[in-house]
Amino acid sequence: MSKKELIVREEILGSNKKVAAEIREKLEAAGVLVVNLLSSPGSGKTTLLERIVETLHPTHPLAVIEGDIETERDADRIRRKGVPAWQITTGGACHLEAKMVGKLLPEIPAETKFLFIENVGNLVCPAGYDLGENIRCVLLSAPEGDDKPKKYPKAFASADCLIFTKSDLIPYLPFDLEKAGNEALDLNPRLRIFVTSALKGRGIAELARYFIESRVNMIQHQRHA
Amino acid sequence: MHELSIVASLFEILEAKARENQATKIVGVRLRVGKLAGVVPEFLQTAFDSYKQDTIAAEARLEIEEVPLKMRCRKCAAEIEKEDFVLVCPSCGSTDLELLEGMELLLDKIDLEV
Numbered sequence A: 001m002s003k004k005e006l007i008v009r010e011e012i013l014g015s016n017k018k019v020a021a022e023i024r025e026k027l028e029a030a031g032v033l034v035v036n037l038l039s040s041p042g043s044g045k046t047t048l049l050e051r052i053v054e055t056l057h058p059t060h061p062l063a064v065i066e067g068d069i070e071t072e073r074d075a076d077r078i079r080r081k082g083v084p085a086w087q088i089t090t091g092g093a094c095h096l097e098a099k100m101v102g103k104l105l106p107e108i109p110a111e112t113k114f115l116f117i118e119n120v121g122n123l124v125c126p127a128g129y130d131l132g133e134n135i136r137c138v139l140l141s142a143p144e145g146d147d148k149p150k151k152y153p154k155a156f157a158s159a160d161c162l163i164f165t166k167s168d169l170i171p172y173l174p175f176d177l178e179k180a181g182n183e184a185l186d187l188n189p190r191l192r193i194f195v196t197s198a199l200k201g202r203g204i205a206e207l208a209r210y211f212i213e214s215r216v217n218m219i220q221h222q223r224h225a
Numbered sequence B: 001m002h003e004l005s006i007v008a009s010l011f012e013i014l015e016a017k018a019r020e021n022q023a024t025k026i027v028g029v030r031l032r033v034g035k036l037a038g039v040v041p042e043f044l045q046t047a048f049d050s051y052k053q054d055t056i057a058a059e060a061r062l063e064i065e066e067v068p069l070k071m072r073c074r075k076c077a078a079e080i081e082k083e084d085f086v087l088v089c090p091s092c093g094s095t096d097l098e099l100l101e102g103m104e105l106l107l108d109k110i111d112l113e114v
């Protein structure tokens, strides 16, 4: 028996990253833009998705994956809009992993142009798991408070886009939109910021346009590559 | 609270490395965990100690090296080490900083018996 010191220097979540990269490559080639939505429970992910679905469907074919710990409720809400949706119930796990998304790829209809993934409501754990998305959106609803970006830095630092939700409630709350936006920009100067209210329909068209333009850019990028 | 699933991924690598090296035991594991990695070292330790039972690493000691935030200013090229998340360059005030270290979750080293 002898002792051996083995230097590894490997990412612990490297296998998730590898699966995510495969998903991204495959879906990019199929012309599908993947969007991963992250936020605390109840920030308004599903309600916002319902409005986005109403805007894009059926001219821009889309599909939705819903992540929750339990129940089919969120997927049912999307299916009611006539859009294909799959529910992943993690049975306790606080985030989605790339392999869970990978399993569903064969079921995604060929005409799909956008795949939205609603992550499990949690502002900490999902940030560590790439799902193969092209765009990561972090949502912050007005009732949660304007101090959240620096309390949950990884979610905001790793996102491409910040969506303020429930903006219709701002007049009733001590919520400083500019302060929250600046705090997020300190963490991540490249963040695109949208202000939305799913209830009043505010900001939905701008957000839908951002997704459509991002898909166009993705496809042009490929042609040049 | 995803420390347990991180430990599960860690054990996939540990078991593969032990096999490759024909090890009989893993006696030590060292991780490098960034301040911004979003994990709590104490929880990782607890998850590791409960997961290791009846594995090849049953007697392994886990060492966690915490890695502070390290950034470079894109304006003045200053290198900055920080404990907090006030991401402003202390030399020139720019907020255009590039994150060099502090997000990582690395398996650094394994001590094996072969």
Ligand SMILES: Nc1nc2c(ncn2[C@@H]2O[C@H](COP(=O)(O)OP(=O)(O)OP(=O)(O)O)[C@@H](O)[C@H]2O)c(=O)[nH]1
Pocket (backbone or CB within 6 Å): A039, A040, A041, A042, A043, A044, A045, A046, A047, A048, A074, A120, A121, A122, A165, A166, A167, A168, A169, A196, A197, A198, A199, A200
């Ligand atoms: N006032 C207001 N309420 C909203 C808005 N959007 C969503 N809500 C309410 O916020 C609550 C939570 O909304 P959901 O869309 O289910 O939130 P979620 O982020 O999908 O929640 P989980 O999937 O459980 O994490 C519901 O009661 C919604 O009616 C909005 O724009 N304005």
Ligand SMILES: [Mg+2]
Pocket (backbone or CB within 6 Å): A045, A046, A047, A074, A118
């Ligand atoms: Mg939901």
Ligand SMILES: [Zn+2]
Pocket (backbone or CB within 6 Å): B073, B074, B075, B076, B077, B078, B089, B090, B091, B092, B093, B094
């Ligand atoms: Zn500087």
